[in-house]
Amino acid sequence: MLDSIKRQVRIWEKDRRHVWLTRLATFLWMQLQNQHDRLFMAATMRELAETGLPRDVDAAVHAVMESPFGRPIRPMQLSPELSALIKIVAENKPKTVLEIGTARGGTLLLLCRFASPDATVISVDLPYGRNGGGYPKWKENHYKSFAMPGQKLHLIRADSHAPETVQKVQDLLGDQGVDFLLIDADHSYEGARQDFESYGSLLTENGTIAVHDILPNHSDPSIEVNRLWREIEADDSYDTETIVADPRQGNCGIGLVRVPGK
Ligand SMILES: C[S@@+](CC[C@H](N)C(=O)[O-])C[C@H]1O[C@@H](n2cnc3c(N)ncnc32)[C@H](O)[C@@H]1O
Structure with missing residues (x-):
């Protein structure tokens, strides 16, 4: 039931129909999620300060994805x-990281x-x-505490x-480019392409772009990153690789892009 409502809202959002209704639905959903996160955030931050995140990648991902620690x-x-x-x-221990989303x-x-x-880490997100x-x-102050002392x-x-956002990112980077870019924000074809072009152009030599949601999404037609990904893969100027747990999973999937000779 909830899934089919979400799917319908996403379709309207994609087609820019019933704009006020989709905004209201997003607003209400966010209020619910925020109340949930408020309940659990203090415990998560306490555990982070006292125990820290495991140094092993698999264990750290497990903590964030599967354990009560990661709930909010x-x-x-x-x-x-x-x-x-x-x-x-x-x-690769990138010295500059940019997350869109x-x-x-x-x-x-x-x-x-x-x-x-x-590292200098920049993360961009549009409220709602x-x-x-x-x-x-x-949540801003909590997120700020994610940085390590030298970051x-x-x-x-x-x-x-x-x-102005692209400019702000450039100003923060100064004369550095982006060593690691994660694109995971607006999943429309046009939106993802714009992020890929605007921020991909800031990539350093040997830098990596990760694009999330490259598989066709079976339950949410507003996710069109797979179309962008097909174009990137067909373009000889990029080296590409994919991280896909199971090709039949029907969502997610990560595409990696390197630009030889940059
Ligand atoms: C799929 S979520 C990001 C997930 C996150 N990287 C993670 O895995 O935990 C997408 C985010 O992108 C943001 N977003 C969507 N369109 C955007 C835009 N045009 N500019 C900035 N952020 C945007 C949304 O607000 C949302 O929080």
Whole structure:
């Protein structure tokens, strides 16, 4: 029942129909989720401060995805795919990380913990944005504490497609490019392509772009990243690889892009 309501709202959102109704539904859903997260966030933050996140990637992903610890920050990912992705981060120790799509902060926490200890991490999210709804202001201080002592973490609450947001990201990076970019925000074809073009152009030599939700989504037709992914894979100027737990799973999937000669 709830799933079919969500699906219908997503279809209207995609077709820009019943705009007020889709906004109201997103607003109400976010209020419910925020109340849930408020209940559990204090315990999660206490455990994070006292015990910390496991140093082993699989154990850290398990804590965030499967244990009560992760309840208010759980990523919108599949565990095996997220583990494989974070292992790449842990191996490469990027010094600059850009996440488009913060949501409940679970991926942000993992990115901070496994990036370089002196990394600059930037995470962008639009309050009440599509495909997740962003996060409320009260979570900001919690997210800021995800950074390790030598890291700089910048949270941008704005539309990733706005030219001012792209400029802000560039200003924060200064003369550095992006070593690791995770695109997981607006999942429409046009929206994901715009993020890929605007922020992909900031990639450093040997940098990696990770694109989430590259499989055709069986239950949510508003997710069109698979169309973008097919175009990226067909383009000879990119080296691509996929992280897909099971091709028949009907959602998620991560595409990795490297740009040789950059
Ligand atoms: C699928 S969620 C991100 C999930 C997160 N990376 C994780 O795995 O935990 C997508 C997020 O992108 C945000 N979003 C959607 N459109 C956006 C836009 N144009 N600019 C910035 N953020 C956007 C939504 O508000 C939502 O919180």
